[in-house]
Amino acid sequence: MSTSPRARSPVDSGALAPPPVLDLRDRFVTPPSPAAELRAFTHGLMPRTVPALMAGFCEDWAERGVDAWNRVPDRWGLGHDTGWWSMPEDLADAYVAPMLAAPAGTCVLQPNVHWTVQALLSCDGPFEGRDEVVMTEGEFPSVRHSVQRWAGLRDLRPVDVSANADWAVDLDAIADAITDRTAWVIVSHVGFATGEVIPDADLRRLADAAHARGALLAVDGYHATASLPQDVEAIGADVYFGGLLKEACGSSGNAYLYVRPGLDLRPRLAGWFADAEPFAFAPAPADHPEVRRRFLGGTTAVASMYHAVEGLRILLDVGIDAVRADTLAKGARGIERADALGLPLRSPREAARRGAMVVFEIDAADRLVRWLKTQDVYVDARRGRLLRFSPFVWNPVEDVDRLFDAVEEALATGAHRELPEIDEGGPVT
Ligand SMILES: Cc1ncc(COP(=O)(O)O)c(C=O)c1O
Structure with a gap:
């Protein structure tokens, strides 16, 4: 057995002692x-409401056909009808934005984190006069591999930051790696291989360090999602993304993105669903006026969205x-x-x-x-x-x-x- 240099101290279960234990x-x-x-970090259990919602999808498709894109009944407690066309925004406004303490209009559902990261890297703005992406060696492949693949597409240089001797994220080393050439700093809120949380105050420090150099902070919040309080404004994140498959119990095909208000990102990797006038079928693309909508691709996978927020509804409720x-x-x-x-x-x-x-x-x-x-x-x-x-x-x-x-x-x-x-x-x- 290998030995760890980590010092042993009494087990810390947080400030709330004796802590309440949930049984849901x-x-x-x-x-x-x-x-x-015990594998919520891979795929959460299915909320009991999901079969009825999937039956609802079949019903909406059968009864409304094409018009379901415009209007379907509210099965998600939105307080208003929605439609398949606007569900990525409507569900995000109702459940993702409150989870992230983000204002309405800043969040959108995404098919997976990999797509989101590729779309972010395809935005020219952050790379104007800059060519470096600082990330930790502990980032998930959806981030790390994407950055490396894009290194050949635009003149981009990945800057890796190693963990410290305790396998912990080295915050000082990340801050030191940020230069006037840095376009993006990308870090995980919770490390997928260690379960290490970067506290909000430390993320804020990274955001400030990035902003002081004109760079942007992107946070991969996959394992924070619905398992610890997330506050994108306190963190100072420019973008924050994650998935709903794991602790959020929303199954596959469901991820999300937050973009800070006022940040004018224009992904080249975008589809006609992201177009300003999709039904004009214009010969050339035009960016949608709402930044979050620009991150949609081709036709959205509607069925998965029916169960996207069921886990969140339970967890936000408790x-x-x-x-x-x-x-x-x-x-x-x-x-x-x-x-x-x-x-x-x-x-x-x-x-x-x-x-x-x-x-x-x-x-x-x-x-x-x-x-x-x-x-x-x-x-x-x-x-x-x-x-x-x-x-x-x-x-x-x-x-x-x-x-x-x-x-x-x-x-x-x-x-x-x-x-x-x-x-x-x-x-x-
Ligand atoms: C931190 C983190 N980011 C991203 C992903 C994967 O994202 P996706 O499959 O949606 O690209 C995972 C999956 O385990 C993860 O742990």
């Missing part, structure tokens, strides 16, 4: 008991502060158990810097994860030696104990090491 199992379709599904206190409390229980087994922690111990996900180091993590599945406990492994789990609003604390009881057994018996090396379970872990 009745709001989601849970796997048959006793499965302990309150993101309550969700945050809940995940911290359950995560702290996991850390206590990992400590007792001598397993080095990879995620921050400090509550203010720890997201919903907890990561610890363990040998043969891949096989252990496969063996845990045989025990009806679902977590995942990264790079063969990191085990990630995320107790979320549907997990009783006992699920965390079941995970660590099983890990303890595997460590004692070596049962997982007897599994064949080849995993035939499929590519997704």
Whole structure:
């Protein structure tokens, strides 16, 4: 087993002690008991309302046909009818903007983060007289790979910032990397491999450092989405994006983008749905007057939008502060158990810097994860030696104990090491 340089201190479950523990199992379709599904960071459980909404999609399509693009009944608590054409904005105004503490008119649904990042990089404005994109080595491939691919398309230079010796985001190094050549600084609100949260005050410091040099700050908020309070104005983000598939339980095809009011971004990667006059079918494109609408592509995938905000509706209803206190409390229980087994922690111990996900180091993590599945406990492994789990609003604390009881057994018996090396379970872990 490898050792961690991170100093050990008492487990920190945040300021709210004793923390309230949520049990929202009745709001989601849970796997048959006793499965302990601890992978909210990959794909959230399905809210119970989703089948009715998908039936609603079929009904709207069957009954309204083409006219559903103009008007469908309000199935989302919007307080007004919407239409397939305007759903990316209407749902974002009603649920994404309040989640981000953003003004109405600044957010739009997106198909995925990869599309959004490509569209951002296709905007000429931020690159006028600038050619660098500063990002951390811990960014998700939707960011990192996109920046590298665009490096060949426009004269762009990726500037990588390494983590510090504790695997934490090195905020000073990011600030130092920002120069007069920097167009964008891109950082994750919560690291996908560490669960590390960058607190708002630190993001604000990065925003100020970027702005002082004329650069823009983009924040990838995927793992913050609906699991910790997000306040784009407090952060000073110029753009903030994320997805609704994971902790937000909105399934695939659903991501979102916020653009700060007044920031006149004009993506080249845009489709006719983003055009100022789409039904003029003009020979040349024209940017839509509303900046957020410029980030639409071709015909939007309507079916996925029907379930986009169902998870958000539940989580915003109980309150993101309550969700945050809940995940911290359950995560702290996991850390206590990992400590007792001598397993080095990879995620921050400090509550203010720890997201919903907890990561610890363990040998043969891949096989252990496969063996845990045989025990009806679902977590995942990264790079063969990191085990990630995320107790979320549907997990009783006992699920965390079941995970660590099983890990303890595997460590004692070596049962997982007897599994064949080849995993035939499929590519997704
Ligand atoms: C931080 C982060 N950003 C982006 C993504 C993926 O985004 P998409 O598949 O929508 O491109 C993930 C997926 O795990 C992620 O963890």
